[in-house]
Amino acid sequence: MAQYDTIFKNATVVNHDGEGLADIAVRGGRIAAIGTIAGDAAQVVDCKGLHILPGVIDTQVHFREPGLTHKEISNAARSAR
16 A cells, blocks of 8 residues: 555645745645655656645635625635635
8 A cells, every 4th residue: 555645746845945846745635745755655746847835725815706795605615614
C-alpha cells in the first residue's frame, strides 16, 4: 500500500515560507507533507512549471451581491465549510 494518495512533484509552492520548488504529499484529502518527498504514492503528478498555493482561500467572493442572493448564498456557504 502506498504511503500517500498523491504526490505533486516539482511544483513552485507559494506559502508562509515564501516561494520555492517543492513536492506536496496528500493523504486522506489533506496535505501530509511539503518539501522533498521520498515516499511512494498511488498517483504522482508532475507539476513542473506550475504554481501551487496550499491553503489559499478566495476571499473575493460576492455571493451574487447585489441581487439574486437566493440563488447563491446557501451553495456558497456550504462550499466554504
